Amino acid sequence: MPLLRITHQRGAFTEAQKAQLAEELTSAILIAEVGADTPAGRSLAYVLFDEVDPKTSWYVGGKPDTSPPKGGRFLFDVVFPVGACTQADKTALHETINRIIANTLDVDGSFPHRASDWVIVHEVPNGSWGASGQTIGIREINHVVGGAPERSEYFESLLAAQARVREAHGFPSEERRGQAQPEAA
Incomplete structure (x- = not known):
């Protein structure tokens, strides 16, 4: 269930280029998130194009960006649940995009x-x-979209480590919610 928002300068893409980008980037973000480009994943993968006017809404160095590089400037905001991918997966996604x-x-x-x-x-x-x-997380997402089974080893160990950190540092647990907490010494 990845989400990709592409903020770009007005006129940077033709409609054909947007269609091509949406197709190729959908595959890239699914592979980064769950390790597989599946029909179920595609049905839940969003690519949104946000076009802005470089003369009135895109500033570089404090001034309107009237001289962008060939092709324009782009911000790719990718949204994944925690545990979806390793740093190597993120690096591969940066390279692929x-x-x-x-x-x-x-x-x-x-x-x-x-x-x-x-x-x-x-x-x-x-x-x-x-x-x-x-409420869903990477476990549910990986299951629903048919993610690569080997991905679960990474996210399960990450989620378990996060739980151990919360426990070791006395983070409130759901079971203790609403109960009186011990006073600090």
Whole structure:
């Protein structure tokens, strides 16, 4: 259930380029999130294009961005649940998005030529994502979209480690909610 918001300057893409980007980026974000591009995953993978006017709404160095690099500037905000992917998966996603945008726009994608294209992965904490009136996390998402089974080893160990940290540091538990807490010494 990944979400990708692409903020871009007005006129950066043709409708055909948007369609191509949506297709290729959907595959990329699904593979990064659950390790598989499945029909069930595609039915829940969102790619949103947010177009802004570079003369009135996009500033670089405190001034309107009237001289963007060839192809424009882009912000790729990727939203995943915590535990969806490792740092290696995120790095591969950064590389894949860069390659896709460079190929689509026929520009040099190497650093620093496309340093103005930012890919930011936002991880939603466990318990903060909801769908169909239910709180869901990476376990449920991986199951519903037919994610790669080997992904569960990573997210299960991560979720268990987070639980141990909460317990070791005395974070309130759901069981203790509403009960009087011991006073600090």
